[in-house]
Amino acid sequence: MKLVQKQFLKGSREFEIVDDTVNVRIRTPFKEEKMTVVLTVLNPEPVVNKPFLEFHSRVKCGPLLSLVLDKPDTETFNAFVNELKQRAREEYNAFAGLKAGSRPERLAGNVYEEPPNFDEPAKNQPGKTGKPVSIANVDSAIQMLKQHLDVEEITPLLTALEALREDPENESCFDQLVKSFDDLGPRQGAVLTYAPYVSVLLSDDPFGY
Structure with a gap:
């Protein structure tokens, strides 16, 4: 479309x-x-x-x-x-629901006479899901990103993930991950495609992870 x-x-x-x-x-x-x-x-x-x-x-x-x-x-x-x-x-x-490291396969609302009304920007920021960080999933995410994406374009994110892997209970490591992901802009989509566990780390809804 x-x-x-x-x-x-x-x-x-x-x-x-x-x-x-x-x-x-x-x-x-x-x-x-x-x-x-x-x-x-x-x-x-x-x-x-x-x-x-x-x-x-x-x-x-x-x-x-x-x-x-x-x-x-x-x-x-x-x-x-x-x-x-x-x-x-x-x-x-x-x-x-995919496990980290898996690669997803490529894959009506109301009709209005006037442009639909939409909410103002959400104010809530990402936070910890409350579930333990899976070191294995973080490591898998790092490997997938290094394999499929340009490392130079996502170096701060990889650094943040590696720090989180070494110290998964460190709040500053999580904050570093959030900031580095924020800075990716349009590249966020590619990161989530190859490393969906990153979304789980940043989301309030882990969808069963």
Whole structure:
């Protein structure tokens, strides 16, 4: 499913849901930007920050996707938003029960006459799940990330995970993990794809881990 939003003199924004990702292309008169966001990292409840509707990360209060409200028209906009919300939930639930180190396989809301009302940004921050940290799962996550991702791009996160592996009861190690994950931006999705246990560490709902 694809959404194309054109703005006079400002360029265009294209969002396309492909399998478990959203491909984004933003064109302005002076440059073109492309990126890919993995659906598992998206909080399925967007927030309004006019003139945009923003989809934030599940563990960071910062927008990963910014859609211009009511463009190109209300019906098309709402249909895409509802599909995006549903797919974000489905993809997250699909990998939530996987053990760390496993690689997930690639994989309707209401229709409104006016743009739907959305809640303000959530204020709650990630915290410990209350369950013991699994050193084996942390180690597996580290190995998967080193194997599949560019180590230089995620060095602070790997350092935080290694520190947590050595001292799983240390609160500062957990705080370091949260900060390093926050700083990843769009790369959060790739991290969660290959190391879903990272999401468990940061989430209030461990989904059975």
